[in-house]
Amino acid sequence: MAEQIDLTITRGKTFEFGFLYADDESRQVLITGMPSKVPLQLTVVGHGLPDGWPFWVSCVKTPAELNTSIDSDDASEVMGADPYYVKVVDADTIEVPGVIASCWKSFSGPGVLITAPPVDLTGWQCRAQVRDKVGGEVLFSWHSDPAPNPDGEAMVDVVLSAFFLRMSAATAQALSWKKGVYDFEAIAPGGEVYPLTDISSITVEDEVTA
Numbered sequence: 114m115a116e117q118i119d120l121t122i123t124r125g126k127t128f129e130f131g132f133l134y135a136d137d138e139s140r141q142v143l144i145t146g147m148p149s150k151v152p153l154q155l156t157v158v159g160h161g162l163p164d165g166w167p168f169w170v171s172c173v174k175t176p177a178e179l180n181t182s183i184d185s186d187d188a189s190e191v192m193g194a195d196p197y198y199v200k201v202v203d204a205d206t207i208e209v210p211g212v213i214a215s216c217w218k219s220f221s222g223p224g225v226l227i228t229a230p231p232v233d234l235t236g237w238q239c240r241a242q243v244r245d246k247v248g249g250e251v252l253f254s255w256h257s258d259p260a261p262n263p264d265g266e267a268m269v270d271v272v273l274s275a276f277f278l279r280m281s282a283a284t285a286q287a288l289s290w291k292k293g294v295y296d297f298e299a300i301a302p303g304g305e306v307y308p309l310t311d312i313s314s315i316t317v318e319d320e321v322t323a
Contacts (some may be wrong), residue, residue, distance in 0.1 A: 115308035120295070124288060125320040128280040132309050133166065134299065135229035135274070139188040142228075144170065147179075147220035153209040157226050160199075160207055163273045166231060167196035173224030176217035180224070191227050231274030236302035239267045239276040243293040243315055252290045276309060291317050
């Protein structure tokens with residue numbers, strides 16, 4: 114089920130909003146080594162993850178600090194904890210930014226990397242509209258296909274498995290409306306439409322530094 118994600122646009126400032134798109138089913142991959150503590154790197158053969166993708170760690174004996182979750186055999190409970198975010202080194206190695214591991218014990222595994230795998234977005238599109246109310250006047254539009262002549266740029270990033278909405282600083286400066294509602298949709302190659310967000314509010318605020 115898509116979540117409500119309220120947005121704020123600042124006049125005169127570039128606006129960007131990104132949304133990673135994952136499979137509903139979790140995937141588990143063995144962690145077989147920790148080749149480096151500074152920076153923290155993990156050996157995860159065939160991880161298949163793009164930069165910035167969230168993941169969780171469970172079942173590592175040492176260092177126990179590497180585990181992100183409570184002791185549970187339920188993947189959904191594990192994924193309820195705060196995640197790490199991937200920095201890809203190569204197809205079998207990932208880096209874990211922002212983690213100080215120099216004082217941790219040596220790795221004793223294997224452990225388990227748990228993630229919701231990224232969807233292949235080849236051939237997908239995305240779109241969004243802002244209206245003054247549900248079913249009301251269209252105030253602004255985004256679409257990854259330029260044919261509908263959208264007001265702003267929507268992008269499908271196949272490498273990152275992500276959808277983006279973007280508005281230039283000049284466009285944001287010229288907005289005449291202050292409040293509205295929007296939702297963000299993904300369109301599969303077969304024409305199926307999936308919600309990325311529930312109906313949410315969007316607000317335009319004035320900038321301080323111009």
